Amino acid sequence: MKEFPEFMKRSANRIATSSQATPGVEGYVFDGAEGSQMAFWTCRETASSAPHAHDYDEYMLVVQGCYTLIIDANRIPVKAGEEYFIPRGVSHGGEVIAGTRTIHAFGGHRANRIASPAHV
Numbered sequence: 001m002k003e004f005p006e007f008m009k010r011s012a013n014r015i016a017t018s019s020q021a022t023p024g025v026e027g028y029v030f031d032g033a034e035g036s037q038m039a040f041w042t043c044r045e046t047a048s049s050a051p052h053a054h055d056y057d058e059y060m061l062v063v064q065g066c067y068t069l070i071i072d073a074n075r076i077p078v079k080a081g082e083e084y085f086i087p088r089g090v091s092h093g094g095e096v097i098a099g100t101r102t103i104h105a106f107g108g109h110r111a112n113r114i115a116s117p118a119h120v
Contacts, residue, residue, distance in 0.1 A: 002064070004028070004040050004101065012113070015039065019111040022049040022096060029111040039104045039111055043067075043096040051093035056108030058086040065100025069093075 003009075008028055015027035024045035030038045036056075043065070051070070060067070061083045069076040069084060070093045078084045086092055088107070104110070 002099075004042065008040055014114045015041075015111045016114045021052055021093070023047045025096075027111065029113060035109045037106045037108075037110050039106070041102050041104070043098060043100040043102075046098045047096055049094045049096065051091050053089055053091045054086075054106065054108065054110065055088055056106055056110075057088050058107070058110075059105040060084050060086070061103045063101040063103060065097050067100055067102055068095045070095070 009026075010028070013028040013030060015029050020027060022041075022043060024047050025041050025043050027039055027041040029040075032038065060078065062078045062080050064080050066077055066079045069078060069086075071086075071090060076084065
């Protein structure tokens with residue numbers, strides 16, 4: 001597969017640009033219990049993610065391509081089929097190549113959706 005299935009990319013779940021740490025990324029979010037979230041991102045262009053930290057844990061799986069995490073100046077390539085756990089409070093950023101798709105699980109609220117016209 002080269003794309004996430006259409007049912008995962010419904011406009012009601014589209015992540016707002018203000019909730020993206022990486023330019024040129026298309027993301028969709030699903031909410032879980034106790035404020036946790038799952039996000040599905042497709043990086044349409046090669047880009048860098050701004051360094052940031054969360055007050056909850058993050059788990060990521062690279063489905064396609066490569067996301068190079070940068071933690072404490074260490075470069076950690078996470079390639080298709082590989083996963084990584086980022087504990088709460090750890091500052092991280094990274095670099096992604098065009099075409100990379102990732103799945104993330106967050107132990108808290110990470111992303112906001114684009115406001116629908118009915119809610120604006």
